[in-house]
Amino acid sequence: MTAEERENNLIASHGCQICRRLGYGITPANIHHVRRCGGKRKYAPKTGLCKIHHQDGPFAVHRGRITFEKHYNVTEWDLAEEAKQLLLAHGMTPTWEKK
Numbered sequence: 001m002t003a004e005e006r007e008n009n010l011i012a013s014h015g016c017q018i019c020r021r022l023g024y025g026i027t028p029a030n031i032h033h034v035r036r037c038g039g040k041r042k043y044a045p046k047t048g049l050c051k052i053h054h055q056d057g058p059f060a061v062h063r064g065r066i067t068f069e070k071h072y073n074v075t076e077w078d079l080a081e082e083a084k085q086l087l088l089a090h091g092m093t094p095t096w097e098k099k
């Protein structure tokens, strides 16, 4: 398994970060990349989000970041920081910080 895969698995296994904040517990999550303007995907910080909070729900991040951030009172960068801390706590350096 590559470092990339181990990282994705760890983030996903901790569930959707919004669901966790809302007290829904650990729900199945996929990796969402926080894209900087013109930035490479490889260096995009990652977050874990369920289908509803990622793409399907009315306030899903892919329907509009501003609405998502206002509705859930958190920024993508807050979530990325949280994911980073999770990796560090497991002795892993986020791949997006390895340049």
Ligand SMILES: [Zn+2]
Residues within 6 Å of the ligand: 016, 017, 018, 019, 020, 027, 049, 050, 051, 052, 053
């Ligand atoms: Zn969720």
Ligand SMILES: [Zn+2]
Residues within 6 Å of the ligand: 031, 032, 033, 054, 062
């Ligand atoms: Zn995404």
